[in-house]
Amino acid sequence: xxxxxxxxxxxxxPEDKQADWARKALGLLANAVSPSNSSMSIVATASNxxxxxxxxxxxxxxxxxFNVAAYPVYIKFYDKASAPVPATDNPVAVFGxxxxxxxxxxxxxxxxxxxxxxxxxxxxxxxxxDNTALVAGDCVASFNWN
Numbered sequence: 001x002x003x004x005x006x007x008x009x010x011x012x013x014p015e016d017k018q019a020d021w022a023r024k025a026l027g028l029l030a031n032a033v034s035p036s037n038s039s040m041s042i043v044a045t046a047s048n049x050x051x052x053x054x055x056x057x058x059x060x061x062x063x064x065x066f067n068v069a070a071y072p073v074y075i076k077f078y079d080k081a082s083a084p085v086p087a088t089d090n091p092v093a094v095f096g097x098x099x100x101x102x103x104x105x106x107x108x109x110x111x112x113x114x115x116x117x118x119x120x121x122x123x124x125x126x127x128x129x130d131n132t133a134l135v136a137g138d139c140v141a142s143f144n145w146n
Contacts, residue, residue, distance in 0.1 A: 037061065037146045042122075044073070044139040048086050048131050049122035053145050055081040058118050059111025062144040065104045067097040069138035074126050075104075081117030087131035096126065097139060111146065118145055 040053065053060075060077065067073050076091035078084040084091075093112065097104045122139055124132035 037144060039142060039144045041140065041142040043137060044122050044134045044141070046136040047133050049120075049134065050083045050086060051120055052081065052083055053118040053120065053143055054114070055117045057113075057115050058145050059113055060108060060118055060143070060145050061111050062107040063095060063104065063141065064106075065095075065097045065139060065141040066101070067099060067103070067139045068101050069135065070099055071124060072099045072126075073097045073134055073139045074123055074130070075141060076121045076123065077112075077114070078119040078121070079114045079116050080119045082119065084119045084121050085131075086121040086123055087129055090128060091121075094126065094128075097141075 038054070042049065042051070063075060065073075065075060073096075075095045075097065076084075076086065077093040077095075078089050079092045080089065092114070095104060095106065120143070122134060122141060123130045124134055
């Protein structure tokens with residue numbers, strides 16, 4: 001006899017978390033199929049890799065990155081509509097990608113809000129205003145936003 005599971009809830013979660021689980025699962029599904037979402041991949045160059053995903057208000061939905069360098073790299077996000085200047089602009093979020101063929105995968109089910117724009121840089125050091133260039137090809141990153 002097959003095991004039947006109600007799709008609206010996860011039977012392995014405590015009852016008080018079932019509604020939250022269902023809401024997040026539906027939100028992920030909506031994000032995955034929304035025609036207004038955008039995505040982009042970048043292979044790091046020998047620079048600070050500064051760029052803009054969206055030059056107006058938006059939500060960052062996910063990050064995926066892979067690092068082949070012997071050092072960690074840092075993806076920094078800025079709430080601005082133009083390319084950041086990592087040496088002087090302050091990031092609103094920083095994500096580290098571990099060294100030695102490690103990856104990073106983060107999904108924001110409700111999206112992380114950026115009110116002005118979604119800009120980024122990929123640099124070598126964790127310090128807030130680091131502007132140290134990577135070696136070309138050390139990191140590849142993909143971004144999803146709307």
